[in-house]
Amino acid sequence: MPSGEVDRSALPMPSTEARAATREQIEPRDDAERQLMSIWRELLDRKEFGVRDNFFELGGNSLLAMQVLARVRKAFEVEVSIRSFFDGPSIEKLRHEIEKVKASGAKPRVSAIAQGARAGVDRATLSAELAKLSPEQLEILLRQIRSSEPSPS
Numbered sequence: 001m002p003s004g005e006v007d008r009s010a011l012p013m014p015s016t017e018a019r020a021a022t023r024e025q026i027e028p029r030d031d032a033e034r035q036l037m038s039i040w041r042e043l044l045d046r047k048e049f050g051v052r053d054n055f056f057e058l059g060g061n062s063l064l065a066m067q068v069l070a071r072v073r074k075a076f077e078v079e080v081s082i083r084s085f086f087d088g089p090s091i092e093k094l095r096h097e098i099e100k101v102k103a104s105g106a107k108p109r110v111s112a113i114a115q116g117a118r119a120g121v122d123r124a125t126l127s128a129e130l131a132k133l134s135p136e137q138l139e140i141l142l143r144q145i146r147s148s149e150p151s152p153s
Contacts, residue, residue, distance in 0.1 A: 025050035028091070032076070032098065036091045039071045055089035065089070066136050073140065078102055 028034040033051050043064050078101040
């Protein structure tokens with residue numbers, strides 16, 4: 001282009017198959033990696049990738065990343081930050097992050113708030129904690145509370 005900018009629409013689309021063929025696919029090595037791979041396969045609707053492959057190069061986006069983290073929160077009972085996922089978007093790095101969070105003893109904020117709501121914590125405290133949550137976290141919290149309520153008979 002005359003302005004010196006690159007016309008991205010004129011560039012050929014990169015081939016994911018060609019990139020995948022140049023890398024060795026490493027299979028899951030433990031239960032945590034197998035569980036994470038299952039989550040990714042379902043959300044990405046793909047079967048062929050390894051634990052070191054980049055989530056975003058496999059077709060993931062930020063909305064799917066939030067779904068991955070919501071499922072990680074439920075399956076592993078830890079809260080992994082979206083920032084750490086973006087910094088290391090592979091199954092291998094996500095497993096390490098889960099281990100690091102578990103070792104720190106940190107509990108998921110959403111679960112703590114849901115437990116507080118059930119335990120009768122005062123409204124002011126709950127309101128202050130709810131105000132800190134993102135819309136995605138609020139949705140997860142609502143699902144947790146709904147799933148723990150007895151169904152009407």
